[in-house]
Amino acid sequence: MSSLAYDPNNIFAKILRGEIPSHRVYEDEAVVAFMDVMPQGTGHALVVPKAPSRNLLDADPAIFGHLMAVVQKVAKAAKTAFEADGVAIMQFNEPASGQTVYHLHVHILPRFQGIPLKPHSGQMEKPDVLVANAEKLRAVLARG
Ligand code: AMP
Numbered sequence: 181m182s183s184l185a186y187d188p189n190n191i192f193a194k195i196l197r198g199e200i201p202s203h204r205v206y207e208d209e210a211v212v213a214f215m216d217v218m219p220q221g222t223g224h225a226l227v228v229p230k231a232p233s234r235n236l237l238d239a240d241p242a243i244f245g246h247l248m249a250v251v252q253k254v255a256k257a258a259k260t261a262f263e264a265d266g267v268a269i270m271q272f273n274e275p276a277s278g279q280t281v282y283h284l285h286v287h288i289l290p291r292f293q294g295i296p297l298k299p300h301s302g303q304m305e306k307p308d309v310l311v312a313n314a315e316k317l318r319a320v321l322a323r324g
Contacts (some may be wrong), residue, residue, distance in 0.1 A: 229243050262285040
């Protein structure tokens with residue numbers, strides 16, 4: 181089972197340690213949220229627990245309560261910030277499911293009536309778009 185071990189050098193672990201940049205919109209003692217750099221739609225964000233686990237399958241169940249509370253907070257803020265019609269929550273475990281980064285994370289996807297999602301891990305978004313969307317989301321989150 182060594183191939184399923186947590187790799188502390190995965191890209192989200194590096195983001196959590198501040199070794200590579202991200203467009204952060206939220207942080208507390210246990211969770212960080214930042215913009216997905218290859219968004220499947222406007223305002224696509226990721227909620228990431230600081231505790232190391234590959235995915236939901238090996239995570240300590242004690243983290244889920246707070247993690248989901250933050251998922252709800254970011255989802256509500258994203259719906260407001262991007263004037264979305266709805267919000268999809270997605271979460272993948274292991275390659276067969278579509279997981280590509282092996283540190284547990286939850287996708288927040290604002291959805292707009294009649295607008296399909298773009299492909300998963302498709303195209304890099306322009307940095308200025310990510311900056312502007314992070315600012316919009318941060319502004320709503322700051323209102324509490
Ligand atoms: P998953 O398939 O659930 O593991 O999704 C990983 C997500 O991380 C994809 O939506 C990617 O677009 C996104 N992603 C990959 N690298 C980065 C990065 N450096 N910063 C933000 N998002 C990233």
